[in-house]
Amino acid sequence: MSEKLLMKGNEALAEAAIRAGLKGYFGYPITPQSELLEYLSHHLNNRGGSFLQAESELAAINMVYGAAGAGVRTMTSTSSPGYSLMQEGVSYIACAEIPCLLVNVVRGGPGLGTIQPSQGDYFQAVKGGGHGDYKLIVLAPDSVQEMADFVYLGFDLADKYLMPVLILTDGALGQMMEPVTFPDYDVEKNKVDHSSWATTGKLTSRSQNVITSLHIEAEKMEDINIHLQKKYKTIQENEVRYEAINTEDADIIIVAFGLVARVAHKAMENANKKGLKVGMIRPITLFPFPTEILLTLSKKVDQFLVVEMNAGQMVEDVRLAVNGKIPVDFYGRMGGVIPQPSEIVDKLIQMDSSKTHSK
Amino acid sequence: MPLLCNFRIQDNVIHYIFVMAKIKGHVTIRTKNCKGCDLCVHECPQDSLQLSTALNTSGYPYAVLVNDTCTGCTNCALVCPEAVITVFREGKKKPIAILSHVTENITVDITS
Amino acid sequence: MTDILIEPQHIQCENLDQMDQVWTRPVTLIDRKLHYCPGCGHSVAHRLIMETIDELNIQETTIGVAPVGCSVFAYHYMDIDMQEAAHGRATAVATGIKRVLPDRIVFTYQGDGDLAAIGTAETIHTINRGENIVIIFVNNGIYGMTGGQMAPTTLPGFVTSTSPNGRDTHTMGYPLKMAEMISVLPGAYYVTRQAVHSAKSVRKAKKAILKAFQYQMDGKGGTSFVEIVSNCPSGWKMTPVESNQYLDDEIFDFYELGDLKLPPKESKSE
Numbered sequence: 001m002s003e004k005l006l007m008k009g010n011e012a013l014a015e016a017a018i019r020a021g022l023k024g025y026f027g028y029p030i031t032p033q034s035e036l037l038e039y040l041s042h043h044l045n046n047r048g049g050s051f052l053q054a055e056s057e058l059a060a061i062n063m064v065y066g067a068a069g070a071g072v073r074t075m076t077s078t079s080s081p082g083y084s085l086m087q088e089g090v091s092y093i094a095c096a097e098i099p100c101l102l103v104n105v106v107r108g109g110p111g112l113g114t115i116q117p118s119q120g121d122y123f124q125a126v127k128g129g130g131h132g133d134y135k136l137i138v139l140a141p142d143s144v145q146e147m148a149d150f151v152y153l154g155f156d157l158a159d160k161y162l163m164p165v166l167i168l169t170d171g172a173l174g175q176m177m178e179p180v181t182f183p184d185y186d187v188e189k190n191k192v193d194h195s196s197w198a199t200t201g202k203l204t205s206r207s208q209n210v211i212t213s214l215h216i217e218a219e220k221m222e223d224i225n226i227h228l229q230k231k232y233k234t235i236q237e238n239e240v241r242y243e244a245i246n247t248e249d250a251d252i253i254i255v256a257f258g259l260v261a262r263v264a265h266k267a268m269e270n271a272n273k274k275g276l277k278v279g280m281i282r283p284i285t286l287f288p289f290p291t292e293i294l295l296t297l298s299k300k301v302d303q304f305l306v307v308e309m310n311a312g313q314m315v316e317d318v319r320l321a322v323n324g325k326i327p328v329d330f331y332g333r334m335g336g337v338i339p340q341p342s343e344i345v346d347k348l349i350q351m352d353s354s355k356t357h358s359k
Numbered sequence: 360m361p362l363l364c365n366f367r368i369q370d371n372v373i374h375y376i377f378v379m380a381k382i383k384g385h386v387t388i389r390t391k392n393c394k395g396c397d398l399c400v401h402e403c404p405q406d407s408l409q410l411s412t413a414l415n416t417s418g419y420p421y422a423v424l425v426n427d428t429c430t431g432c433t434n435c436a437l438v439c440p441e442a443v444i445t446v447f448r449e450g451k452k453k454p455i456a457i458l459s460h461v462t463e464n465i466t467v468d469i470t471s
Numbered sequence: 472m473t474d475i476l477i478e479p480q481h482i483q484c485e486n487l488d489q490m491d492q493v494w495t496r497p498v499t500l501i502d503r504k505l506h507y508c509p510g511c512g513h514s515v516a517h518r519l520i521m522e523t524i525d526e527l528n529i530q531e532t533t534i535g536v537a538p539v540g541c542s543v544f545a546y547h548y549m550d551i552d553m554q555e556a557a558h559g560r561a562t563a564v565a566t567g568i569k570r571v572l573p574d575r576i577v578f579t580y581q582g583d584g585d586l587a588a589i590g591t592a593e594t595i596h597t598i599n600r601g602e603n604i605v606i607i608f609v610n611n612g613i614y615g616m617t618g619g620q621m622a623p624t625t626l627p628g629f630v631t632s633t634s635p636n637g638r639d640t641h642t643m644g645y646p647l648k649m650a651e652m653i654s655v656l657p658g659a660y661y662v663t664r665q666a667v668h669s670a671k672s673v674r675k676a677k678k679a680i681l682k683a684f685q686y687q688m689d690g691k692g693g694t695s696f697v698e699i700v701s702n703c704p705s706g707w708k709m710t711p712v713e714s715n716q717y718l719d720d721e722i723f724d725f726y727e728l729g730d731l732k733l734p735p736k737e738s739k740s741e
Binding site: 443 | 495496507
């Protein structure tokens, strides 16, 4: 375990990536994640990796495709408009089943938007984003420490399941400075052998490795899709991660991820001080979504309140999980505005007073 | 049959070595994969190739070697998009006859 | 040529076993029926690359990047590790591979849509960075795979499915001379334009491709760019022989063959 360092979220993520054995980084500057790029440009080449500032996000994601296809730990990072540019590449990488780490430091949108934090890319991240039936494992950190921790987790999951893993964070987490410690991580021990599929040069002892997402015959393409869906099902069964706070005795459960979870946590405490019984579920993996715990809780509590920095995206997944059993309400701020705890407390009080005691 | 004469001088002997003037070559064609593009026919300097009128199993006419004047120049194989042609050529020319003349005074005048 | 009234039979050779085999298909060209149209230059280009890989003995260390276009299935014919890039992004993919595996030989194989339309930015920036890779650019002035649409390299006045009255430079712009454009970049190490329409041009093109791969192996730096001006019999609506004649009659006047840029030592000795 390293000593405790005070670091900016973006830089902590970059440092964690280097320590996790990052071999290739290809990215493009965009606010609010340019510090990640800059940190790696200073350090990666001296610490076992190769840094390149690409000419665009389009180029960057395709460089990731190439380097990751060669079987090495590769990542890119960007913000919302850049992530939109990358969707074609992400779809290719997901279909070709190549492990890599992607980071979207979300800012307000749509369009060129703002540089303030937002959660408006949830749909894009969790429902695919690019064309075709595919999913990414999506991790949502809520602190600088988690920005660092999820890099190791992300790379390990990517290598395990041969797919891209997305760290969905936001501009505030990227910019804020908090203490962080880096775990002892043995790169060599955690390295996965990808020589069976990686393009490293066809030895005479094996047949050619081809990385492609083109399968012209429909039946073959369906087989590929069936295989991908099986993989996602396994992930749904094994890799759900969430944090449950105060859920044993709660009447209302707040569901929030990332930065908003911190605000919601404060709101929960304040509301409970006022006599309400509020608990919280913080999804850590947005895919796979923690449907089961929400379904379980829906049989015990009165209402859910989903709080997000968008027009209502994760709330749809909560409603799907709850399947109409109990009301699922929503509170959101958009465009880069961060909600205050007091706003959420007001909403909770309003919900608490208007609820019907159906139990 | 045109002949070429090379000579070699060794001590006091001149050897006159007679070889065939024209190199003999041959091609084999994997007609199953030929697409009848006609490029080899046009490229052959000996007019040794023609397209068949029959069709192969893919529905294309295919190239056929129709005379024995092939010199193994490889032009056909080089332009063939399907790489179906293999080219053969007679090796280092074997002498047909060697005339050896023992003589005392040998002078060589290079006139050009 | 005489009129054929009887079916020509392939002449047999009695002393074939005494002859030397002087030419056959390269080993690394997978023995599989090519999907390209009869007479297509792509097929010859594929073969020349595999001959080069055979001769330099680099099958085990070469990684190719296939484009989107007629040659999207290049990996069906080239017995090496290959990656299929998104349309236009082959040079970015190649950059990624070369940066993390710098000791491998990396090349892209691209058509005119891939390299000169959607991929122009990636092409220019990869060469601008002087990535030590080989780019093989097959320029046939048309989009073959999608059915014969106009390409950035289509000549003025040429009729295609999206320029039914011929390319009008006022509304559709002029053809791009990619080799000229990128030869001014300092990162371009070797830039040449070749053809594969005759035995003579095939010999020259083979030499050029061999040089390009050799330069990458030498690693003195910079991108080797080999443009192959090719026919497209189907897209041009000509027979293979006619299309190669058309190259001689019209195309080479515009896309001139030859070396546009040579590495420093070579140009001094010229």
